[in-house]
Amino acid sequence: MKSGQIVGGGLQDIYIREKSGSQMELGDLLVADGDNSDYTIIQVKDLAYRSQIPQQTLDLSAGMELEGYGDNLEFMQPELRNYLIARAKALIYVKKTGEEEYLTKSPKRLPSFFNSIRSIEKSDLEFLNPNKLEKSVYLGNIRSGSDVKNDVKVHIDLIKSLTHHILIPATTGRGKSNLVKVMLWSILDTEGAGILVLDPHNEYYGDHVKVGLRNHPKKDEKLDYYSPSKDNEEALTLSINIKKIRPDHFKGIGGFSSVQSEAMRMFFNKFKENWICEIAKGKDFETLKGMGIQEKTANVLKRKIETQLKVSVDPSDGNKCVFNSNLFVGGESGLSTISDIVDSLEKEKTVIIDSSKLTDFEELFVGSIISSNIFSKYKNFNSEDLNDKPVISIVIEEAPRVLGKEVLESGGGNIYGTIAREGRKFKIGLIAITQLSSVIPRPILANMNTKIILGNEMSLERSAIIDSASQDLSDDNRIIASLDKGEAIVSSVFTKFAVPIYTPEFNKFTKEYLKNISSKKEIKGVTEVLG
Amino acid sequence: MQLNRVYFNVFQNKKLISPKSNIPCRIEFLSYTSSNFDHGNLFFETKFSLENDFFRKYLPLEKDLKIKAFERDFVLGNQLMMERMASMARRFSEWTIAEHIIDSELEEGDIIIKDGSLQTSHPNENQYVKNVFKKAKEKGVIFTGLSKTSRHTTDTRIPIISAIDRLSEDFKIPYKEWCYFPVPINKKTTEHKALIMVVKLNRYADTPFRFEIFKDQADNMTKNEILDLVSIIADYSRDRSLPGYPYGLIDAHLWARVRNEEILGYQAMLFSEITKLGMWKEINSHINTISTHDKLDEM
DSSP states (O other): OOEEEEEEEOSSOEEEEEOTTOOOOTTOEEEEEOSSSEEEEEEEEEEEEEESSOHHHHHHHHHHHHTTOOTTOBOSSHHHHEEEEEEEEEEEEEEEEETTEEEEEOOOSOOOTTOEEEEOOGGGGTTSOSSOOSSEEEEEEEEETTEEEEEEEEEEEHHHHHHTOEEEEOOTTSSHHHHHHHHHHHHHTSSSEEEEEEETTOOSSOOSSSOOGGGSTTHHHHEEEEESOTTOTTSEEOOEEGGGOOGGGGTTSSOOOHHHHHHHHHHHHHHGGGHHHHHHHOOOHHHHHHHTOOHHHHHHHHHHIIIIIOEEEEGGGTSEEEEOSSSEEOTTTTSSHHHHHHHHHHTTOEEEEEOTTSOHHHHHHHHHHHHHHHHHHHHTSOHHHHHHSOEEEEEESSTHHHHSHHHHHHTTOOHHHHHHHHGGGGTEEEEEEESOGGGSOHHHHHHOOEEEEEOOOOHHHHHHHHHTOSSOOTTOHHHHHTOOTTEEEEEETTSSSOEEEEOOOHHHHHHHHHHHHHTTOOOSSEEEEEO | OEEEEEEOOEEETTEEEOOSSSOOSEEEEEEEEEEEEETTEEEEEEEEEOSSGGGGGGSOOGGGGOEEOOHHHHTTOHHHHHHHHHHHHHHHHHHHHHHHHHHHTOOTTOEEEEESOSOOOSHHHHHHHHHHHHHHHHHTOEEEEEESOOOOBOTTSOBHHHHHHHHHHHTTOSOSSEEEOOOOOOTTOTTOOEEEEEEEOSTTOSSOEEEEEEHHHHHTSOHHHHHHHHHHHHHTOOBTTSTTSOHHHHHHHHHHOOOHHHHHHHHHHHHHHHHHTTOHHHHHHHHHHHHHHHHHHHO
C-alpha cells in the first residue's frame, strides 16, 4: 500500500511526501479522499530526493563515507529526514452521487492541503462506466506505475474508437504487435466491426507453432486469411486480377508523377479493364499522340507496370500479357478477391493479408485497392444504410509510408490520407502503427482521436505524440520514455483521463481465455469500460 | 512581545517515541514584558497570552516573572536588559515543562538533557530549578544539560572548552571520544548545582561541548557510571548532520526555533490591533527608532 501526504504545490504540480517504504513509482495512480464521498485521482509525474539535512552536509557526509571516515556516523531517524517527494498531477475529481452514480469533473480544485494520499483501488475506478457497453475492444488491465490491477480490465468503445482512428506509436520491442493481437482477438469476440489487417510480418494469424488469431474459437465465422503464397495451406490465395485495378488505386502509391497518373487515366478511358495490359504491350507513336500521351511517359509507365505489377508481354506469343507474380494476375482468376474481402469486412469479419512476401509497394497497393473499394462503397450508402453497416478499420503498420508528410505532399495524397481525414463520416477508420509519429502531419495526428502510447525513447517522437494527444500529457514525457514492454497510456477523447494500462502477453492472455472458455467460466475480474 | 516555543522529545533505543501522557511536545505562547518604576526601582513584568489555555499548567506563574532589575543589569542598557528579562518567560517555562516531562514521561534510570546550562540567572528561577531537581531525584531520572557555548575561561582567559580540547591534542590522548571532569568553577557561583564536564561525543565532532549533571546525582555516581552515561549520550551523537551533538537536541532545535517569517505574521496581527485601538501613530514612532537597526541590516 502506497501512501503519502500532500505538502505543497498547485493544480499542475501537487507535491506529496512519500511514506517511507512506500516505493512510489513514476505513473502511479493515487487517491486523495475528500470529506463527502468524493476523491481526486492523481498521478505521479516525477520523483525526487529530499532531505532535511543541508546539501553541503550530505555531500560532506558522502565524502566521509567514501573516503573511509564514515565509521561511527549514521542518520538518526532516516525515515523522517531523508525521503522522496513525488510531483503529481490531479487527473480527475470524482464524487459519488448515488448507487453506481458518479459525478466526474476535470480537476479545478485541489485536494485539501496535508491530505493523506493512498494507492488507487478497484472501487475507485467504478465511476469509469458502470453501464457496460456491448461493443468494446479490450486493451489491457489498468496499471498504477508498474503495478497491474488485473481485476480492472480496460475496454474502449469499439465503434467510436475505430471510427475516429487509433494511433499506436512506439519504438521496436515495446509490445505494439502484442497489443494489436490482443485487440484483434477481442474484436473477434464482438460485433460491429470489420478489420482489414495488412500484416507485413505474418505475425497475427499464427501457425502450428505460434499462437495467433487462428486459435480464436470464432475463427471460422469471423476470420479470413489471405496470402499470396500458394504454399500456405491455411490461407486463401491473394491474387488480384489486374482488370480490377483502377488508375486511382495508384494515387500516392508507387511514385507516379501527375503526368504518369494522367496517362494511366487516358489508358483506362480508352481500354477500360484491359488498360494495364495495353500499357505493357506498348503503343506506337501515333496511338499515343491520339491519346495525348508522350512516348517517354508511356515507356516509363510500361517499365513501372513491369517492375511493380510484374506484368509484361511475350513477343513470341503475339504480345500476350504475361503475369510474373501470384499477386497480380489475368485471365479469370482473382476477379472476385477484392469483392470477397470487402464482403467479408462488411460481414464484420477480420481479414488478415499476409504481406510478408510482398514488396512495400505491393503491400500498400493491395491495401489501397481494398480501401478504395470500401471507401467508395461506403461513401455511396445513404445515411440509413450506412447506420446498419459495421465500422471498418484498416490496420496499417509503419504508417508514415502512407501517412508521412512527404508522401502526402508529393504524391497528391492517397486513400489512407483520405480515410484519415474523411473516413469518420463514412464509418471507416485506421489503426495506424508507427515508430515515427513526428513525420505524420499534425492535422492527421490530431484526427487520430485515440492514441495507445507505448514506450518511446525518442524525444522528438514523444513530443509529437504529446502535442497531439487528447489529454494534456505535457507532464508525461518522462513517463512515456520509461514505459516498459506491454505498458501503455491510452489517451482518447473517449476516456475521461489518460489511462495507464498493461497489455498482457498474448500467449498468456489467449491461454487463460481458452481455459476459461473450455471450463465455461467467465474471465476473472470485473470489466470496466472506458468511454 | 515575544513568541516562545518549548519542545521536547523522547528517544528510546535510538528511536523517537510518542509521549505517554497528553503533554504536548511543543508548547507555544506569547509573552508580553513591560518595565515599570515602582518606588524608585525598575521592575520587569511578564504576562502570557495563550492561544490554548491548556498550556497554562505547564508554564511558570506570572507573579514569579515580576523581576526587579539589579544594578548589574543596567550595564546592559535598556534594549538588552529588556531582551534578557523577556527571555525569562521561556527559561522558566523550560524548567516547569521539564518537571512535567519527568513526572509523566520518564522512568527511573532515564536521562533528561536540557538544552543549555543548569545554571540559574535569577533568584526567582531557583525555586523552579529546585522543584525539577527534586522531582528528578525522586524518580531517579538523571538530569543533565548540554551547552553549545560556554563563557567559562581559564585563569589565562582562554575559553575553557578550547583549552581542554587543545590539551587532549597536546597529550595525544588515545580516545576518539572523551570527557573531562570535573571542570572547576568560580566559587562565587555557589548556586550552581551541577557537575561540569567537557565532552567530545564523537570523533568527527568539530568541538567538545559543556555538559552538566545535576550535582546531587553526580555525587552519587561512580566514575564508571558517569562514563556510561556519557557513552550513552555519545551513542546518540553520531548523526551525520552534526557529529558530536546529541541528535535529540538537533531535533529539538528544528522544532523549537522561531523563524523570522513566523514573527512577521504575529507582528502584522499586532500592528493591526494597535491600529484598531487608534494607537498606531504613537507606537509607530517608537518602533521606528528601534527598527533603524533592521533597516541598516537590510542595506
